[in-house]
Amino acid sequence: MKKKRMRILAVVLAMFMLMLIGRIAYIQLVSTESFSKHDVNLIEASVNQRSQILKIDDGRGKFYDRNGIPLAHEEIPTLVLFPFLNKMNWPIDQVASIIGRTEWELRQSIAEAKDPFVFGGDDPIELTLDQSKAINELKIPGVFAVNEKLYHDQIPAAQLIGTTNISDAEKKKRYPDMQLSADTKIGNTGLQRTFDEFLLSDGESKLVFHVDASGGPMFGVDVKYVEPANPLYPVKVITTIDKSIQEEAEKLVDERGIEKGGLVLIDIEKSEIVAMVSRPALNKKDPNGEGAINTMLTQKTPGSVFKTVTAAAVIDYEAASPTRTFDCDKTIEGEADKQRELGRLNFENSFAQSCNRTFAELSKEIAVKDPDFLDKYAEMLGLVGQSGWQGDVYHTAVTQLYHEQKGKVWHDEQLKKDPKMIAKTSIGQQDVQTTPLAIANMMATIARGGKKEQVKAVSKVEFDNGTTVVDFPTQTMAGDTVKPYTAMKLQHLLRKVVTEVKGTGASLKNLPVEVAGKSGTAQTNIEKGELNKWFAGYFPYENPKYALVTVNFETNESSSSMTPLFSDIVNVLYSKDQNIREN
Template identity: 25%
Template sequence: MNVPLRRVATVVLVMFLALMVSTTYIQFVQADSLNNDPRNSRQVYREYGNFRGPIVVAGESVALSTPVDDPYGYQRSYTNGLLYGHVTGFFSIVNGTSAIERSENDFLNGQASTLWIDRLQGLITGQKPQGASVELTIDPAAQQAAWDALGEQRGAVVAIEPATGKILAMVSKPSYDPNVLATHDTKAASEAYQSLINADGDPLVNRAIAGATYPPGSTFKVVTAAAALESGRYTPETVIPAPDVYQYPNSTAVMRNFGSARCSPDGEQTLADAMRISCNTAFADLGVTLGGDAMRDQAEAFGFDAPLDIPMGVTKSHFPDAETTDDAGQLARASIGQGDVRVTPLQMAMVASAIANGGKQMTPYTVQTIRGADLEVVEQTEPSLLRTSVSPTVAQQLTTMMVGVVENGSAKAARINGVQVAGKTGTAQHQPDAAPHAWFTGFAPTTDPQVAVAVIVENGGDSGSEATGGAVAAPIAKAVMEAVLNK
């Protein structure tokens, strides 16, 4: 063979090799990324062309797919969308997914690795893959009670079963209807999404677990009290300073009690009494005496600054770092839940839940069971210990102190006839000239806790600047606790 022919043969061989390598790379190495690329229209049709499993609450589907005569094959719809929208999330052609629809997508669309038998059976029988059903922990009575009690006020409610970590209710307002985003009219779906993005009050944000976190106000005094009791230097009957005015160290600024009230005629009182009447000056002084490290350690023992999925992602709650709390004034403010302390309502429900459960904080979760198309259980969530927040002795001491708040203190509106309730109110300042947020966190019954709850009503809700946690948030918590206990 002459030289020119050898050169041509070599070039052809190289070209064939290049074609084989590129084809192999595309078909095998890039297959997943190309299939899942949102620009791949086949991926969209494939996703909608298969039956998507339902999302179920107490045996009833709150998100389901029904056959339709269009290129997508199935229409996703939501029953009582406003009530469950922040839990289910949405599944949209043009707007993607959120909440459970996103976190459990592989199960709902039938592509999870644990569903391989179902896919194999479908391949043999020629049937299209079917998604699994996702059963939630939500208690419909508690969810409805939280929704109704919050009314038209902005805020959030979270309820947890202390012994397991099951999330029994999760309501955020304002809410939205996922059906307007699930429509197959892509123009309408896009316009609806943009309208929600621009809407006053950020209705797409689940205030219970995400978005802008809140100062917890006096509900955080439970954490400060826990730090004191865990130190071994204090009991509920320990007498602590409770001045009319707290002078910030190295500053001319002062802290006053709510309404400039006097906590004690002689400037001191027991820790239990300081909790019962929510004395700001007493807890500010207590936090500074304990020190930033002790306060931070206790906050972290309750879950502050730790990542969490339920399985939706949860925004971290935050206690100030060492550099911030080296400033005694900042530490004083943090010790009463102001300054740079920020929380989600879920976090404060977790604090109450840990105390209710003898100091053991269980991992919170919203997905109870996943079932395949044949209704066989594919996955089951078992309760698991997340961390130990306080000792059993301290948990009991805190419970007794929180009972005092409900029976003889600021949370009387949370009382339930025939049931002993433990709780703590909060009225959190957050912006100059803005009405305070109203808070409550607590649990019931104290002898065998069935529900722990946290409530926030933004800017005092209907009461505005006159709001207190006891007057505004505590009655909402009471309604949710009663719904769980009266089942």
Template identity: 30%
Template sequence: MNKTIRRASVFCLLLVLALLVRVTWVQAYQGQALADNKNNRRNLIGQYENPLGNIIVGGTAITGSEKTGGKDFGYKRTYTDGPLYAPITGYSSQAFGTSMLEGVYKNVLNGSDSRLKTVMDILTNKRASPGNVLTTIDKDVQKAAYDGLDGKQGAAVAIDPATGEILAVVNNPSYDPGRISGANDKAAWDELAADKGKAMENVALRKPQAPGSTFKLVTLAAAIENGLVTSIDQPTGVPGNYTIPGTRTKLPSEAGDEACNNVSARTALKLSCNNVFAELASKLGQDKMRAMAEKLGFNTQIDTPVRTNPPSKYPTKKLSVDQIAQTGIGQFDVQATPLQMAMVTSAIENGGKLAAPHMVSEVTDSGGTVLESFKEPKTQQVMNPKTASMLQDAMRTVATEGGGKPAQVAGAEVGGKTGTAQRGVNNNIPPLAWFTSYGKAGGKQIAVAVMIENSDTDRSEIGGGRLAAPIAQKMMAAWLKK
């Protein structure tokens, strides 16, 4: 063999060896990464090759699958009462991906989660039978909130304070996720997205807004915890004709200066006197106010397991004294979701203990074997039991004598707090109407928060007690009267 042929042979051998090394590398080390790549269409086809697992409410599946008759996708997702449960399920779309529980548990529901695989599945490299997601949602509380919000733009959340189980998550407007579950539903998607996604926006969990006077519960909790208020029936000494500290601006209260002059914390909460809570916040200072808010969940992303992003917010940048005063009444840069305000009330009702809120109780395989359980959530003592008791006492007065009267449930103890949050430049946007409350009877308890963004009510009539409290009442009654 001459020299040229020998060199060519060696070169070809090296090329073959390089090719073998590359193939081995791809199959042994990069194969899984390529298989899991989001742009791998085979994965998408595999997800919808067979029926999906289900999301379950009260023992009944609220999702399903139907044959498409198509070449690539054998099945597509269907929904029972889609708009009712959309804030919980989200969507599973062949064209647009997944969201909410459909997204969090995508691999369980489509059978690709490794925990679902049997020995036979591993040997045959077959996709496992899909699992199911069991929620904590109560269908009656969910329906009460949904019906109550009819004709209004807003959201509502209910929690069992003792367990942290989320009983209801409702948005209005809502949407039917079944409209966008197929591969050719772009027209429906464009229609839903036309109004900046408002129908698909999860206001209850993911749109923090000014909580208004409902935040006064946090302010009063901080004042009691820090010894600034030792009795809810002792006069506070705050004048009704009150000027915001560091300014010449008067801070009016809806009840009037005279009614809010030198009142107790109980009366201040009942009449929602801005002067008292602005002064308490001013005396406490930003650090103590923020510390109390953060104990209750502000400035923290909460996994329910749907993540609250962005989180509810108490300002962390340094504030001026007048800005701190405004935070005491739930204005300036304070922002909260209905979930967050339900958490505040939940901790108050539960003796100062905040159980981690969650909307999933168990994740199982197709045979019912539990893969994940959330029945023993983390619980944290966020305020002294005495503080919680004093707040409950003051909230009961709001519900029996104040603006929370529409929330009363026959045979139950109810406490509440109204709120009206101003919006826009010079209040040029209709205010938010808030109401948060707790109810307990017969060994059962519930915490609720309702927020109305807009309604057909005249601007002068917008208020938490008038608009939101009746919805909270229906939700509490649905749970307590079971």
């Protein structure tokens, strides 16, 4: 009996040992790169445990402005020091002399360090090219001059650039066939999301030093520089943003107290976004909060800016002769307008002074001939649908702008039969919704003489060596557009808004360049008295270069119009252009 129990115990122990050996073999040979439900890379973890590592670059692609200047990061030549220097004799005096610091500062920083670090901490010293070269020529183990990429809490065009995350669930959902480490970032919003497949890391760049349990050298004092196996990565996404203009625009928006709103600035010739400011600002501590929404790509009620669409139809249908006048002392319902008594105005002056009554009457007349005319002309001027660049890249559909909303004119087609609804819609109220980007692109379309083009936020993607991965050519928008004659007449009307003494843009008359544009005030919440205030236009008038929209959402009657901010941006661009000419 005793022998039997011993045999059973021996079998159980043998089975236990086999299971243990099998488990160890599975861990060591099979799941080394994806252990447990958390997909832990055991090889990587083992290396990290016996190494001191300083990450230089996470390997994810980077964003640059149109001039090649980094947008979301800075590349700064810095001094990197390793803790094991504390146990060595090294020419500290030479390093101190090169960087212009004392030996005591260097010794103190190393004495307090447990890991490799950038000298200077949060305020690292920025080395010159000569200093970097001199330090690296010394070939001191544990002392390096490297270009480190520093990321800022606040970046220009934050909502346009977007955010990243490291969600394992999202990685598996989006890239089921790829083995991505726990630290690999993927795009969450903005261009980070739409260009994520280009931007994905192909490996980190880092300095690695192997240590023993006491932190001393395991294999001598050789520090290795590890970089991605593919020298073409990380890629560079060259945006159309001008960083200096973008930063100035953000400053001016904040100085004008815009809490909800912002601006869009388009290069008319290239059909590119030069600056885009969206408020509320993005809060990195709450990346999915209200500030994550790009309000310049979000549907809003345009108000009288939409009269530009109605005006195009009036021109084509020859609905208003030069001698015909309208009673602009009345509202669109025909009642006395005690807030805005403008007298009797012809069509041109009605546009300049933004008389609602004129557009209400004319739109009802045109609707009898063509009930769909507002839809048609809104589409011709690019307010229906999306304005951002879309196309095929390597047989894959690419949409540059993340979550760009589509504009619309009618919520219910049956409302086209109601003259009151037609009147409200003709002045950009009722159901009319469009994005600030689309309004800016409408102005660019008119300035080009009716040529309607998609708007780019990215001009090309480059490999790390500067060769082009893909570029994005200028593309026309689908559908009909307004005739050159109609565009010319609209240009005249938009200019008159500024030149007319009582025009809603008369305050822009004395700018250093001639401006054309249209104001808009849209009621969004009558009970709270909330308004959307707009000014959209282009400049210079004779040789158009920029289209610009400035807007303040959910504001009130007491707040300033948008012409002061529009004026600010015009002056900034004029000053920059003058400096370029002089230099």
